[in-house]
Amino acid sequence: MDFPSAPLPKAGLSHQEVLDRLAALKTNDKQWEEGKVFGLVYDAGKAHHELLRDAMALFEAENGLNVLAFPSIGQMSHDLVRITASLLGADDPRSGGAVTGFLTSGGTESLLQASIVARDHARARGIARPTIVCATSAHAAFTKAAGLFDIEVIRVPVGEDYRVDLAAMEAAIDERTAMLVASAVSYPQGVIDDVTAIAALAESKGLLCHVDGCMGGYFLPFLTELGNCHVPFDFTVSGVTSMSADLHKYGYASKGASVVLYRTPALARHQVFMTEDWLGGFYASTTMAGTKPAGPIAAAWASVMHLGHDGLLQLTRNTYVAARKIIDAVNAHPKLQLRGEPAMSVFAFGAANEAELDIFAVSEVLSRSGWHVDRQRHPDSLHLTVHAGSVKATDAFLADLHAAIEEVGTRRTEDRSTTYATGD
Numbered sequence: 001m002d003f004p005s006a007p008l009p010k011a012g013l014s015h016q017e018v019l020d021r022l023a024a025l026k027t028n029d030k031q032w033e034e035g036k037v038f039g040l041v042y043d044a045g046k047a048h049h050e051l052l053r054d055a056m057a058l059f060e061a062e063n064g065l066n067v068l069a070f071p072s073i074g075q076m077s078h079d080l081v082r083i084t085a086s087l088l089g090a091d092d093p094r095s096g097g098a099v100t101g102f103l104t105s106g107g108t109e110s111l112l113q114a115s116i117v118a119r120d121h122a123r124a125r126g127i128a129r130p131t132i133v134c135a136t137s138a139h140a141a142f143t144k145a146a147g148l149f150d151i152e153v154i155r156v157p158v159g160e161d162y163r164v165d166l167a168a169m170e171a172a173i174d175e176r177t178a179m180l181v182a183s184a185v186s187y188p189q190g191v192i193d194d195v196t197a198i199a200a201l202a203e204s205k206g207l208l209c210h211v212d213g214c215m216g217g218y219f220l221p222f223l224t225e226l227g228n229c230h231v232p233f234d235f236t237v238s239g240v241t242s243m244s245a246d247l248h249k250y251g252y253a254s255k256g257a258s259v260v261l262y263r264t265p266a267l268a269r270h271q272v273f274m275t276e277d278w279l280g281g282f283y284a285s286t287t288m289a290g291t292k293p294a295g296p297i298a299a300a301w302a303s304v305m306h307l308g309h310d311g312l313l314q315l316t317r318n319t320y321v322a323a324r325k326i327i328d329a330v331n332a333h334p335k336l337q338l339r340g341e342p343a344m345s346v347f348a349f350g351a352a353n354e355a356e357l358d359i360f361a362v363s364e365v366l367s368r369s370g371w372h373v374d375r376q377r378h379p380d381s382l383h384l385t386v387h388a389g390s391v392k393a394t395d396a397f398l399a400d401l402h403a404a405i406e407e408v409g410t411r412r413t414e415d416r417s418t419t420y421a422t423g424d
């Protein structure tokens with residue numbers, strides 16, 4: 001994308017001019033308020049966003065680096081970690097009763113931190129360049145971790161159900177392996193890996209096992225309570241040593257909040273960075289950033305405190321109903337095929353027969369009507385993250401989807417690009 005650059009003004013703009021310019025900058029952005037953006041924004045309604053904005057504004061200036069100076073930030077972080085741990089089995093005796101963790105800026109950072117912990121845990125056992133074994137469906141952040149932290153990430157295939165191929169995972173384990181990864185759910189097809197089997201495999205080999213619950217961590221516990229999820233995925237599973245769960249996804253918090261948890265304090269300690277090796281005195285931090293914004297922490301705290309258990313349960317119920325409606329319509333359409341059996345509200349679908357329908361041509365038509373859906377390859381498919389804000393748009397989406405398939409017929413598009421994330 002081409003961005004015309006705005007020079008530094010000689011005389012600063014007025015308060016109102018700045019706000020007007022910011023509003024003008026937004027004109028080409030996706031209008032997520034109508035529920036037409038399936039992903040990127042998780043919308044629990046206008047009043048909820050107002051609360052998040054107010055909470056953010058209260059902590060606009062404070063610095064999350066130093067909780068001695070700002071104990072309020074320490075308290076909120078502690079509450080968020082405890083609440084998340086509690087949702088993910090920490091109060092169950094099977095967890096061992098010592099689950100602990102840290103607030104991070106997002107899913108990627110939670111996975112990066114879990115990877116550093118795995119690396120340093122392995123190095124403490126004399127493994128110089130450890131490996132992490134995960135499936136091709138595990139989030140891209142593990143590959144990012146590999147590049148950043150001198151870890152080798154070995155990706156093994158998924159089976160026809162898009163879940164980790166266990167035999168391939170076992171075959172990839174050797175004396176350098178530090179950690180196995182399971183997703184609950186995976187981003188690309190929204191399936192839950194066989195957490196029990198992967199964690200048991202890790203345990204039998206003396207390895208760590210991370211469950212990436214960035215997507216499912218604030219959804220699956222409520223879906224379980226609603227009776228729509230029947231597989232275990234958290235610290236109640238023997239062998240799970242760490243987990244991540246994003247507040248800024250199904251916790252309906254503002255961007256910049258996730259939690260990474262460890263089964264034991266001994267493991268969590270690998271995440272704490274401390275040094276006196278400079279002229280600035282004792283320095284400690286538990287995340288990638290030094291100085292860090294307090295606004296997202298306050299907004300995340302506000303979100304879960306305001307929604308409470310019952311609010312999150314209700315949002316999960318509404319979202320799940322809307323997601324199933326789309327999934328059922330996809331299953332019923334002769335030209336479409338769901339990719340795998342999604343466990344919650346994140347899923348992908350494509351053409352039942354790629355010679356008869358180009359799903360990317362369908363996405364172009366949808367995009368012209370203002371819908372935002374991600375595109376994936378291997379195989380070509382459209383990816384939807386359904387959230388509470390999608391509920392009001394579900395019927396309109398299905399009508400437009402059916403119309404787009406009719407309009408496209410057998411026409412193909414040259415553009416095979418995918419759109420998970422781009423940056424400047």
Ligand SMILES: Cc1ncc(COP(=O)(O)O)c(C=O)c1O
Nearest residue numbers: 106107108139185186187214215
């Ligand atoms: C399963 C999973 N893990 C990790 C992430 C990364 O999260 P973030 O984009 O907050 O860094 C995502 C993002 O969609 C995800 O779906």
